[in-house]
Each structure stands twice: as structure tokens, then as C-alpha cells.
Amino acid sequence: MHELSQLKVYKFGGASVKDAAAIRNLGRIVAEHGRPGPLVVVVSAMGKTTNALEALLQLAHTGQPYATELGALSSFHAAVATELGLPAAELLRELLGELESRLVAAANVAPSGLDQHYDQVVSFGELLATRIVAAFLRARWLDCRPLIRTDETWREGRLDWSATEAALQAALPLAELTQGPPVVTQGFIGGTAGGLTTTLGREGSDFTAAILAYCLGAESVTIWKDVAGLLNADPKIFPDTVRYPEISYQETIEMAYYGASVIHPKTIKPLAVRGIPLLVKSFLAPTAEGTRIHDCRHGLLVPALIRKTDQCLVSFESKELDFISEENLEVIFGVLAQVRLKIRLMQNSAISFSVCLDFLPDRLEQLLARLRGQFTIHYNTGLELYTIKNYDTASLQRLTAGRELLLEQRTRQTFQFVCRAG
Ligand SMILES: Nc1ncnc2c1ncn2[C@@H]1O[C@H](COP(=O)(O)OP(=O)(O)O)[C@@H](O)[C@H]1O
Numbered sequence: 449m450h451e452l453s454q455l456k457v458y459k460f461g462g463a464s465v466k467d468a469a470a471i472r473n474l475g476r477i478v479a480e481h482g483r484p485g486p487l488v489v490v491v492s493a494m495g496k497t498t499n500a501l502e503a504l505l506q507l508a509h510t511g512q513p514y515a516t517e518l519g520a521l522s523s524f525h526a527a528v529a530t531e532l533g534l535p536a537a538e539l540l541r542e543l544l545g546e547l548e549s550r551l552v553a554a555a556n557v558a559p560s561g562l563d564q565h566y567d568q569v570v571s572f573g574e575l576l577a578t579r580i581v582a583a584f585l586r587a588r589w590l591d592c593r594p595l596i597r598t599d600e601t602w603r604e605g606r607l608d609w610s611a612t613e614a615a616l617q618a619a620l621p622l623a624e625l626t627q628g629p630p631v632v633t634q635g636f637i638g639g640t641a642g643g644l645t646t647t648l649g650r651e652g653s654d655f656t657a658a659i660l661a662y663c664l665g666a667e668s669v670t671i672w673k674d675v676a677g678l679l680n681a682d683p684k685i686f687p688d689t690v691r692y693p694e695i696s697y698q699e700t701i702e703m704a705y706y707g708a709s710v711i712h713p714k715t716i717k718p719l720a721v722r723g724i725p726l727l728v729k730s731f732l733a734p735t736a737e738g739t740r741i742h743d744c745r746h747g748l749l750v751p752a753l754i755r756k757t758d759q760c761l762v763s764f765e766s767k768e769l770d771f772i773s774e775e776n777l778e779v780i781f782g783v784l785a786q787v788r789l790k791i792r793l794m795q796n797s798a799i800s801f802s803v804c805l806d807f808l809p810d811r812l813e814q815l816l817a818r819l820r821g822q823f824t825i826h827y828n829t830g831l832e833l834y835t836i837k838n839y840d841t842a843s844l845q846r847l848t849a850g851r852e853l854l855l856e857q858r859t860r861q862t863f864q865f866v867c868r869a870g
């Protein structure tokens with residue numbers, strides 16, 4: 449490993465590169481806060497480009513016309529590049545051509561190969577965005593795919609930490625980082641040993657920043673967001689939020705796990721392992737304090753309120769009133785893992801076992817198909833999962849008032865319940 453260095457890793461997500469003005473603002477932040485000194489800048493796809501690419505792939509795969517949507521995506525990127533004074537055609541032609549070829553090929557992809565093809569297509573959001581940002585900053589554009597090495601778990605590549613660490617250290621020696629221009633690279637994407645592109649899971653660019661910091665021994669990671677820092681709730685859902693000036697890795701990892709979408713859940717562990725602080729700062733007020741996530745002790749925190757939408761509650765009943773046994777649970781857990789459904793909450797009773805899951809219709813259908821023979825299965829969709837971390841009476845009353853709780857669970861620190869959306 450590099451000695452802990454002066455290296456900073458900055459991560460800019462979709463909102464902070466959503467248009468030319470946003471990229472100019474990014475340029476000011478890099479100049480005024482990131483330099484001088486070695487700097488790696490991780491960039492996500494611009495605005496909602498990843499969603500647009502998902503929709504394009506769906507159209508192409510199902511044989512529907514997509515020229516209008518592809519044209520919109522291309523001209524959006526070209527217009528931003530031009531507005532920034534960059535030679536748009538020269539900068540983007542090759543990538544846009546590759547994207548088009550991938551979309552043409554999508555029509556012939558078998559359903560079983562779709563997840564693999566998804567990664568080959570959806571990764572273009574980050575490739576295009578970094579081309580523009582790197583050119584604007586006059587930085588070194590780095591293709592991270594040969595360096596961020598994963599297995600072939602498409603759409604959620606699992607990292608090969610030792611291969612990634614070796615590759616990153618070889619590609620980015622500290623002396624070069626110190627003397628050279630900043631490096632701009634893609635969040636969210638990686639590559640297999642065989643040279644195919646993978647993605648790390650939606651919203652995975654924060655994780656990329658943590659991977660780079662861990663492997664290169666950075667002094668800090670800063671994720672630049674459209675909020676003042678890590679708040680006790682999503683301000684888009686709850687109007688009266690408060691900011692945590694500092695908070696421990698452990699509290700943050702739990703908030704992210706329960707669904708606080710401001711930080712990808714995988715981000716914290718690599719940073720905690722190497723004691724690298726994570727700063728959450730506002731790109732709208734870059735000099736403001738933000739939140740420092742590090743190894744710290746603090747008193748009781750303001751309760752954190754977290755909502756996860758699009759949940760479903762699935763209950764498995766043994767046939768003929770048998771008790772739910774450990775053998776039954778082994779089967780259920782096994783199939784959940786195979787179809788890659790994550791349990792958000794679970795509860796057992798004599799003859800029934802219930803799990804709250806993200807509602808992913810294709811995966812749920814696979815789950816039902818594999819377990820229907822053995823269990824009677826009921827499920828409800830259109831649900832929400834609420835978590836109150838460090839709850840008190842007031843926060844508990846506030847969130848549960850007027851709601852029918854379909855499932856609830858409480859530990860000393862955490863209260864969770866499932867209810868209907870709305
Ligand atoms: N606890 C929280 N604190 C701050 N923001 C939160 C929290 N929970 C959810 N959010 C949401 O996270 C958003 C920022 O994260 P995200 O949209 O992933 O940014 P980006 O894609 O630009 O990296 C905020 O606009 C806010 O709505």
C-alpha cells in the first residue's frame with residue numbers, strides 16, 4: 449500500500465454534473481479546494497443518464513424504435529460539451545458509436561444474457577461524462593475498467609480487492625499523481641479479467657471513490673452532494689432535517705444499510721478499515737462544513753428517519769400446518785440468495801415466515817416459481833419500510849401516527865415497520 453498520502457479523492461454524482469453550469473461549478477471546487485496536491489476525481493453519469501440508458505436498452509432489446517431517445521442522449525452530451533467550449537464531435541464520436549453498436553446488438557441478446565449486456569450499455573453514462581469533465585479540467589482521463597477488477601456478477605460486480613489494489617497502484621503511482629494533472633475516472637463501473645465491463649450496483653459511484661481511496665492510501669474522500677451533509681433524514685421526504693457535523697463509521701454504515709440513499713452502503717467499510725475520513729459536502733456551498741464521517745465517539749444522536757419505497761412482504765406458510773423448521777428456513781434463504789433478493793426485515797411465527805424485500809418483479813417471480821411447491825406463499829406489494837435509528841417517543845409517534853403497521857420490529861436502538869405506501 450502507498451503510505452497515507454496527501455491524496456484526495458473527490459466524487460461528483462449525477463446532480464453535480466447535470467449540465468454545463470454544474471460542470472463549471474465542479475471546476476471551481478477542484479481548483480479552489482482540491483488543488484494543489486494529488487487528486488483523483490470520480491464522476492458519475494450526468495443527471496439521469498443511467499435511467500435513460502436503462503430505458504434505451506429495454507427498447508433495443510424488445511425490438512422497439514429508439515432513435516429519438518438515442519438522439520436526445522447524444523445531443524444532450526454534445527450540447528454540454530459545446531457549451532463548455534469543447535470540441536464535442538471529436539470528444540464523443542467514438543463512445544457514441546460504440547454505444548450505438550451495443551444497442552444494435554441488444555436485439556439479438558437472449559434473456560439469459562441481458563444482465564451482461566446491461567453492463568456493456570449502461571456504463572456509457574460514466575464514460576461520456578468523464579470524457580467531458582476530464583477535457584474541461586484539462587485532466588488525465590483514466591478508463592477504470594482494467595483497474596477496478598470484478599467477477600462476472602453482472603449488474604453488481606464483486607470486487608477482486610487484491611487485483612484491484614495491484615492494478616491501481618501500478619497505474620497511479622503517487623509521484624505521478626503529485627506532479628501531474630488531476631485524474632478523472634468513472635464511478636460505478638469496473639471490468640472482468642476477460643475484459644468485459646461490469647457495473648457495481650446502482651448508485652455505486654460512492655463505492656468506487658472508497659475503493660480508490662483504500663487502494664491508493666488517500667488522506668480523505670469527499671462526496672459532493674446537493675445537500676448540506678449527512679442529515680437525519682432525506683429532506684425530499686421530511687422537511688425539518690438536521691445535519692450531523694460528525695458521525696462514526698458504524699452509525700453511517702447502519703443508516704446506509706437501512707436505506708439512507710445519500711451514501712451507497714458499500715462505501716463505508718473500506719474507508720473504516722484504513723481509517724480514511726469520508727466528508728459529505730455540498731457542491732452548492734463548498735466552503736460550508738458538511739459532515740465528517742470518521743472514527744469518533746459521540747453522544748446520543750438525533751433520531752434518523754429512513755424510508756424505503758417499493759417494498760413487498762412475502763410470507764411462506766408450511767403446507768398442512770407444519771411448523772417452520774430450520775430446514776425450511778435453509779431452503780428459503782438459499783433461494784433468496786440464488787435469485788439475489790435482499791432481506792430488509794424478517795419475522796418468524798409458528799407456521800409462517802415473512803420477509804420484507806425490494807419489489808423486483810422478475811426476481812420475485814423466480815422466487816415464487818422455485819418455492820411454491822413446498823410452501824403456500826402470499827405477498828403484498830406497494831409497501832414502504834420505515835426505520836428510525838436512535839428512536840425516541842416523539843419520533844416513533846410521528847412516523848407511526850395514522851398508519852396501519854403490517855410488520856414491526858424493535859431493538860434498543862432501532863424501530864422498523866412495514867406499512868402501505870401513501
Ligand atoms: N440522510 C440523508 N442525508 C442527506 N441526503 C439524503 C439522506 N437520505 C437521502 N438523501 C438524499 O440523497 C440525495 C443525494 O444523493 P444522490 O442523489 O445519490 O446524489 P448523487 O447522485 O448526486 O451522488 C439528496 O438529494 C437527498 O434527497
Ligand SMILES: N[C@@H](CC(=O)OP(=O)(O)O)C(=O)O
Binds near residue numbers: 462499652
Ligand atoms: N450513474 C449510476 C451510478 C451512481 O452512483 O450515480 P450517482 O452518483 O448519481 O448516484 C447510477 O445512476 O446508478
